[in-house]
Amino acid sequence: MPNPYLPLSVKVERISIENDARDLKTFDLAFGDAGARKSFHFTPGQFGFLSILGVGEAPFGIASAPSEETIKYTVKRVGTFTTALHELEPGASIGMRGPWGNSYPFELMKGKDIVIVSGGFSFTTLRSTIVYLLDPSRRSQFGKLTVVYGARSAGELLYKDEIKAWESSPDLSLRLCVDRLDGAPWPETEGLVPNVLKQVAPSAANAVALVCGPPVMIRFTHPVLELLGFKPENVFLSLENRMKCGIGKCGHCNVGPKYVCKDGPVFSYKELLRLPTEY
């Protein structure tokens, strides 16, 4: 088994600014050789560590789907590492370790309707999930796909071209919303994610919900899902604790007896209700 602390070498192929605040960038990473890409197997919901020599490492959810050639990460500039990452130019060489963690529960989701609820820049691993589910070879294995995705304003929504295309796709039902319309022509719905979810009112019958968002969105989304009839065992969330190793050794990311890195990052709401709220 290869040394899990050694990052794989990857090249930053493309950097895209995602939002009006310009503090969210998407990094498309490519492996030097095709073999390395082929052996990097991951499932949506997993994460990797990005590494810049002399700066350090930090974990991020993988935003691309396994079928895509590049490995995509969308990163907000908040601290030392993310600032260094944002300062890179295309062509830079960085490191990547992973993929670590579990994934969204695709086996359990088979044959079921899927409801995806997301706010702000947490949409990354859910983008990966949507692309994965929409794959023509896979789409028929899952039921109806409903997505509610919102941000403060239109300029803060991620992957704008792609989600615009999804709005008219027959393969999913996507409702985009913003906290305030402020005159922008798109999207059309004003409202907070939990309220819009309530209007969209997807059926909980034979359905699974995947929820990612800021704490305040999560807090108000649970009562709506409960009202719609979603049981805690059918609601899944992804946690983001501070971590150093990604493989359950360094001890940083535990929530009770579970390690977010190796037992998560995806947990059912039912599991979370039994754990301390240390996340």
Added chain:
Amino acid sequence: MSSSLRIAKPDLDQLVSALTSRYRLFGPVDVDGSTVLREVKSADELALGAALDGSVKAAFFPQTETLLTYDGTVSEAPSGRDKPTAVIGARPCDARSLLLLDKVFGTGKYWDPLWQRRHDDSLVIGLGCSAPLETCFCNLMGSGPFDAEGSDIMLTDIGDAFVAESCTDKGERFLKTAYKSQVQRPSQADLDKAGEARSKALASLAPAANYSGVKTALAKLWDSALWDEIALGCLSCGACAYLCPTCHCFDVQDETAPGTQQGRRVRIWDTCQSALFTKEASGHNPRPSAKDRIRQRVMHKFSYFVDNYGEAACVGCGRCIRLCPVDFDVRVVLERVIAEGRRTKDKERGTKKDVRHAG
């Protein structure tokens, strides 16, 4: 399997030479008034009578360890391993701690190659405790002052000599090769002395309190005011974690030589008592208070580790009591937990209805 021999104290160097010829040997050494674990070359350096202040984990999981080096590109850190590792003078509590650490580093889907390369083929020579300290409580954590668990060979001090007994095949093989011809077998008097040392040590330990109810009690005490009180007696300095033979948490940092691109990525012992341990880049901290952090320490050792690995992450070495700057005593904490648990009705841990924060 087990064979025993007598090693007169002046002849200890023969054992040490046999060890250093095959192993990178670590043992207790006096440095500035403390007894710490160091690499040793000869028997004169050893301070076998004293209580070891730092634990033996450092021989296998050093405080600072290079994960990789870089100079524009990454190189795997050289293993630095020309010989396997051996420890002489590991107290039974410390020897046992290595088995617990091996559960963390040596098992699971991802094993730790740095631990593995030091721990594989290692040899542990235990030293029974003839005079346990007032802070020792190995007997309350399921072992004892002459417990052989984790040792390949066990030494018993009988005054002018040690009785050495093999506890594993590996230990047996080593003794046979190290003492090919000039084996001195212990006399009946020697064996009697060793037996006496053992029973005296056992008798000197505090009578066995029963900690078996700790985990059940902890499950009821997540929201207890007990943690506020316990936190008042702790400085959050984290000394206990650095001294603890079973604490395994680490940080990862890059160290670059000024003005160059040359450096190394290291892992360094870390402590969950530091506020930074869980603080995220956003400023959010899942364990913002000293109370949260001391609860984490107790829960991890006596509940979570039991969930994950079947036993507590404590061997009763007592360093965290003996060397705490403010006399924090984990035995008192465990007794209070048990008492408080008895007074508290069953309640599921962390039954919060509010999931605060998820990515």
